[in-house]
Amino acid sequence: METQKQENRAKNKANKARKPEKATKTSKAGAGKKTKLNKKKYEKELFKLQIELCKLQDWVKEKGMRAVVIFEGRDAAGKGGIIKRITQLVSPRVFRLVALPAPSDREKTQLNIQRYIPHLPAAGEIVLFDRSWYNRAGVERVMGFCTDDECDRFIQNCPAFERVLVESGIILLKYWLTVTNEEQQRRFEARIDDPTKRWKLSPMDLESRRRWYAYSRARDEMLDATDTQHAPWYIVDSNDKRRARLNCISHLLSMIPYEALPYTPGKLPKRDHKGRYNDELALANRHFIPEKY
Numbered sequence: 069m070e071t072q073k074q075e076n077r078a079k080n081k082a083n084k085a086r087k088p089e090k091a092t093k094t095s096k097a098g099a100g101k102k103t104k105l106n107k108k109k110y111e112k113e114l115f116k117l118q119i120e121l122c123k124l125q126d127w128v129k130e131k132g133m134r135a136v137v138i139f140e141g142r143d144a145a146g147k148g149g150i151i152k153r154i155t156q157l158v159s160p161r162v163f164r165l166v167a168l169p170a171p172s173d174r175e176k177t178q179l180n181i182q183r184y185i186p187h188l189p190a191a192g193e194i195v196l197f198d199r200s201w202y203n204r205a206g207v208e209r210v211m212g213f214c215t216d217d218e219c220d221r222f223i224q225n226c227p228a229f230e231r232v233l234v235e236s237g238i239i240l241l242k243y244w245l246t247v248t249n250e251e252q253q254r255r256f257e258a259r260i261d262d263p264t265k266r267w268k269l270s271p272m273d274l275e276s277r278r279r280w281y282a283y284s285r286a287r288d289e290m291l292d293a294t295d296t297q298h299a300p301w302y303i304v305d306s307n308d309k310r311r312a313r314l315n316c317i318s319h320l321l322s323m324i325p326y327e328a329l330p331y332t333p334g335k336l337p338k339r340d341h342k343g344r345y346n347d348e349l350a351l352a353n354r355h356f357i358p359e360k361y
Contacts, residue, residue: 102308110310117317118157125162125194127326132191134238135324138200141245142283143273144255146306146313150245151196153313154320164189167198180204180214180222181229189238194324201226205290210282211272223293230299239324240299243316244291245306249280 128135139147155163166187175183181201189195199207204222208214214222233240247255256277259265276283295301302319306312 105310123328124326129192134189135194138242145245
């Protein structure tokens, strides 16, 4: 029994010694693989963060703040999963999701950034971009939808555009989600086998697998040019989806200053009986859906 207690003390001491590292620009390649995060713990921590997102929502509305959050990364990196957890319990009028389709023939003749400008936030809004103007430096470049000159021009001008956003008072956060080659392959194969996920797998996604290193080079060049002091990129290790969601939401909350506003519970008024009638009976002959369950 005493031996067991000594072993437990040693484990606890070792756990306390493992202090989390501060975010740096150093690559995490080669880091030891972490154990899978327990689902119950994950859901508990996620709910805590979602409560904070609700507090942030109230503060943004009250103060008329504006924020833009960009999510970029390879296909199957987990952008949609993080965005879903951010928006799950908040108002879509405050947390607006923008996921634009492929540009129309008319939009192809516009400036690359032009079609994103109408979606920028007004006071009291946080806009989440599921892919953004950075498509020009990623998908469009690798898949040949733009010329090298067009991409180079975008990369050169993008920092100036983002400086205008920041100097106008918009909080700009840019997240790049990274996964390993092996993990992306595993997720693609899961999409092929799962009928509820097949819609996520497009011919473009399949082609991206073949052009893995072309995407890597495009990513590196984009980060080199647009990871600026006024609009830095934040890298999210998304090989573990649960940890990636918690870490990204936690970081987002830390980057937007907010406070919990005082809450006064509303009082339900009594029902007015003026014009009273049997409103349930009035629905008796309407078309109800079959109750199969």
